[in-house]
Amino acid sequence: MVDEAVSGPGAGEGPVNEGRRRFLTATTLVVGAVGAGVAAIPFIKSWNPSARAKLAGAPVTVDISALQEGQRLIAEWRGQPIWIVRRSKAILEALPTLDSQLRDPESENVDQQPAYVLAANPELRSIKPDVSVLVGLCTHLGCSPEMVAEIRPAPFDANWKGGYFCPCHKSKFDMAGRVYDGVPAPTNLLVPPHHYADDNTLVIGVDPEGAA
Ligand code: FES
16 A cells, blocks of 8 residues: 655644644655655645645645555645545445444534535545545544554454554544544544545645535
């Protein structure tokens, strides 16, 4: 599995919390690991606004045409990591089976996602069924959880169906960012406002035209 950061951290300004610090460190490492061999990175960066504009909240555009099943792109919007993950058919089929283990399986906490990502299927929390877009910060204290996307027994869950594990205090989320019951994180991962300019062009930070 290949993680690819599409934009690096902006210049540090203002207070930096621990979760953001972890993200910045992680992003720097990812860029360092893939930067030499991935020509797409400077191309994608050229679409994006300056670091100062991003911190102010400017939208970020991401080309997802090369995103394969099981892979994740990491963008940055408003100083936060945005995970863009292409989910497999097996993962999509596993999500409804998890509902009884989750705190808010139908995303009734309206603060955690825009309504349009629930319109087609609340269990997926996405506009396109296979592409998940999430703010990659734990809703407990803001650490950046690890993606463990494979359906197989994990050290922290023998019945693991893929998802995100936060090693800070052992919170677990499924591949739609829905939080498990009985963990410290109180809510599902946040879904940022976003839309598709075309089939392969994701715009983070702007709702679809006409969305309530
Ligand atoms: S910050 Fe993720 S579980 Fe505490």
